Amino acid sequence: xxxxxxxxxxxxxxxxxxxxxxxxxxxxxxxxxxxxxxxxxxxxxxxxxxxxxxxxxxxxxxxxxxxxxxxxxxxxxxxxxxxxxxxxxxxxxxxxxxxxxxxxxxxxxxxxxxxxxxxxxxxxxxxxxxxxxxxxxxxxxxxxxxxxxxxxxxxxxxx
Numbered sequence: 627x628x629x630x631x632x633x634x635x636x637x638x639x640x641x642x643x644x645x646x647x648x649x650x651x652x653x654x655x656x657x658x659x660x661x662x663x664x665x666x667x668x669x670x671x672x673x674x675x676x677x678x679x680x681x682x683x684x685x686x687x688x689x690x691x692x693x694x695x696x697x698x699x700x701x702x703x704x705x706x707x708x709x710x711x712x713x714x715x716x717x718x719x720x721x722x723x724x725x726x727x728x729x730x731x732x733x734x735x736x737x738x739x740x741x742x743x744x745x746x747x748x749x750x751x752x753x754x755x756x757x758x759x760x761x762x763x764x765x766x767x768x769x770x771x772x773x774x775x776x777x778x779x780x781x782x783x784x785x
Contacts, residue, residue: 631676631677631680634673634676634677635673635674635677636673637673638669638670638672638673639666639667639669639670639673640666640669641669642665642666642667642668642669642670642672643662643663643665643666643669644662644665645665646661646662646663646664646665646666646668647659647661647662647665648661649661649665650662650664650665681709684706684709684713685713685716688709688710688713693714693717693719696710696713696714697714697724700714700724700727701727706742706745707727707728707731707742707743707745707746708742708745708746708748708749708750711724711728711746711749711750712749712750715750721750721751724750725751725754728743728746728747728750728751729743729747729774730743731743731744731746732744732747732761732763732770732774733767733770733771733774734767735767737763737764740763740764740767740770741763741764743763744761744763757777758773758774758777759777760773760776761773761774761777
């Protein structure tokens with residue numbers, strides 16, 4: 627899944643390299659190359675900043691909550707499940723018991739819920755996400771259900 631944060635992280639080094647190269651290029655080719663490298667490195671660091679700040683803000687929001695409170699927030703559709711699952715993991719909780727909930731999101735009629743569920747699957751259950759070849763949350767709910775059913779049948783046959 628490609629997010630705005632991914633776009634920022636991707637574009638920042640490029641923009642930094644262009645600006646650094648242009649500024650350095652005023653003083654010659656060697657400085658232009660050096661400026662592009664330095665600008666790209668600075669852009670790489672700055673591009674990661676929004677993601678880090680968002681995660682820090684979420685962790686600060688979650689800090690006063692107990693584990694049962696976090697688990698209650700997990701099923702509240704207003705919250706982002708992958709961040710809550712990652713917080714539970716960071717606190718040493720076993721998140722495997724929440725897999726049925728995440729899988730239910732992957733089958734949901736609402737595109738937004740399927741997208742949240744897929745993000746949760748990617749961050750909390752990466753091995754399962756890799757095994758879901760062909761699943762795309764932007765497909766129709768019926769296509770998503772069929773992809774999950776195919777994978778479930780394949781797993782049962784392999785067992």
